[in-house]
Amino acid sequence: MLITFEGIEGCGKSTQVEILYEYLLSKGYGVIRTREPGGTMFGEVLRNALLQGDMNVSPLPELLVFMAMRAQHIEEVIMPALQDRKIVLCDRFTDATYAYQGYGRGIDLGIIENLNRLVTKGVRPHCTILLDVTVEVGLKRKARHATMDRIEKEALSFHEKIKKAYEKLSQDDPGRFFIIDGNSSPESIGDVIRERVITLMKDYGI
Numbered sequence: 001m002l003i004t005f006e007g008i009e010g011c012g013k014s015t016q017v018e019i020l021y022e023y024l025l026s027k028g029y030g031v032i033r034t035r036e037p038g039g040t041m042f043g044e045v046l047r048n049a050l051l052q053g054d055m056n057v058s059p060l061p062e063l064l065v066f067m068a069m070r071a072q073h074i075e076e077v078i079m080p081a082l083q084d085r086k087i088v089l090c091d092r093f094t095d096a097t098y099a100y101q102g103y104g105r106g107i108d109l110g111i112i113e114n115l116n117r118l119v120t121k122g123v124r125p126h127c128t129i130l131l132d133v134t135v136e137v138g139l140k141r142k143a144r145h146a147t148m149d150r151i152e153k154e155a156l157s158f159h160e161k162i163k164k165a166y167e168k169l170s171q172d173d174p175g176r177f178f179i180i181d182g183n184s185s186p187e188s189i190g191d192v193i194r195e196r197v198i199t200l201m202k203d204y205g206i
């Protein structure tokens with residue numbers, strides 16, 4: 001089972017991946033956590049280069065690098081884990097590409113769809129958890145932590161596009177998306193996500 005976590009910068013998804021991972025692990029489930037961009041040695045090297053704050057990258061090369069990382073991630077991590085019937089928790093996946101490179105950068109969504117189909121080999125999330133916060137809240141959270149990367153430093157208008165993109169993506173696929181208010185405490189959000197995932201696991205016989 002593949003469960004992905006999505007949302008704007010600072011929404012709290014990475015924290016929730018960690019909370020759910022620790023819970024499932026404590027209950028004895030076969031589970032892995034991973035992320036995009038990155039997830040493999042190849043991907044992490046490219047991630048570090050691509051997100052450098054002073055790096056100038058045009059939209060199309062950015063998209064192609066993301067897709068290269070995803071192709072490696074699918075072959076090396078996600079597909080083997082799914083074949084072993086493990087639960088895969090992924091911090092960002094294909095929806096992020098539609099949101100950031102499609103709606104955010106303006107790349108044709110058809111191009112992204114074709115590339116995603118090529119690199120994912122038909123792998124789709126069983127559930128996508130979308131953490132919902134305002135852009136102002138998300139960026140304020142980011143500013144409290146480490147130095148912001150190249151994408152986090154984008155203009156407010158860019159991040160507003162991303163938020164609207166996730167709203168559109170979730171409306172287009174309501175059966176897959178589970179939207180949760182990201183303004184509550186991490187613990188209470190984690191409780192809601194855990195209940196949803198447990199129900200989903202029962203539906204799939206896990």
